Amino acid sequence: MHENSNNAAAYRADDPLLVNSNIFLFDDPDAPELDPYTVLPNGGFRNTTNNTLVNYFMRNTLNYSTRFGDNHQVDVLVGQEVRSSDRTKEYAEGWGGIYLIKEVLC
Known part of the structure; x- marks a missing residue:
């Protein structure tokens, strides 16, 4: 997903009005007094799955x-x-991939 997509932006939505209701922000269990914060300051997501199956069967x-x-x-x-x-x-x-002209920099 592109770094400007809604999904990636949800991980950066740390507006003071939304910070406590945004489930994508990190809530540090070691510092409960701090407000949740983003762990994806830049970039988007890249998920890739490749499957290949080659099968031969012959019976005479x-x-x-x-x-x-x-x-x-x-x-x-x-x-x-x-x-x-x-x-x-x-x-x-x-996570955090920066998309440039059909290229991904991570």
């Missing part, structure tokens, strides 16, 4: 049966199976 079978004479039978079964999987998942989360 060959069945052959023959009978010769009254007492002989030949059955042949040939099979092949190939499996493959390649999974990738990447997740990145960044």
